[in-house]
Amino acid sequence: MTDLPAAPPAVQRLIDLIGEEKILAFIEHFAGQRIYVPRSISEQAEITTIVGAEAALALATEYGGGYLTVPVAREWRVLVYKSQNLSYRYIAKRAGTSEGNVWRILDKNDATQSQLDLFST
Incomplete structure (x- = not known):
């Protein structure tokens, strides 16, 4: 990994x-x-x-x-699982959350990454 x-x-x-x-x-x-x-x-x-x-x-x-x-680190785990190309359903199960929350975490991360990309050019 x-x-x-x-x-x-x-x-x-x-x-x-x-x-x-x-x-x-x-x-x-x-x-x-x-x-x-x-x-x-x-x-x-x-x-x-x-x-x-x-x-x-x-x-x-x-x-x-x-x-x-031991930290829960749910958002970080969702990002890790997404980087492993796991399904949103499986990510939700492993992170102990709902699929809707997985979508929210990933959307939030995408928005943050887009802002960082905007300022890095």
Whole structure:
């Protein structure tokens, strides 16, 4: 997975920590939750089953013994899924929102991009 849309700072911090390939699964599973990150990660730990041992260890190193509130990052996820050419219906399902909201997010992003393009020439 490369060339992801620009991520919000909280998401980018997690991308830097566990990598692009793990971030969507992590956010999809834990979005909006305040999770406890143990200091030592076992093979059976929920985090390990979602992101794998290496990423779970990175999370434990950074947050071990504390709590992490996982961002929902719905708009960013919609943009990522759109860049993967997923259907709007599937995007809505994965982002936990309605198809109408997917359309609104994408329309808003298109308008913003059009304004940026206008001023960049």
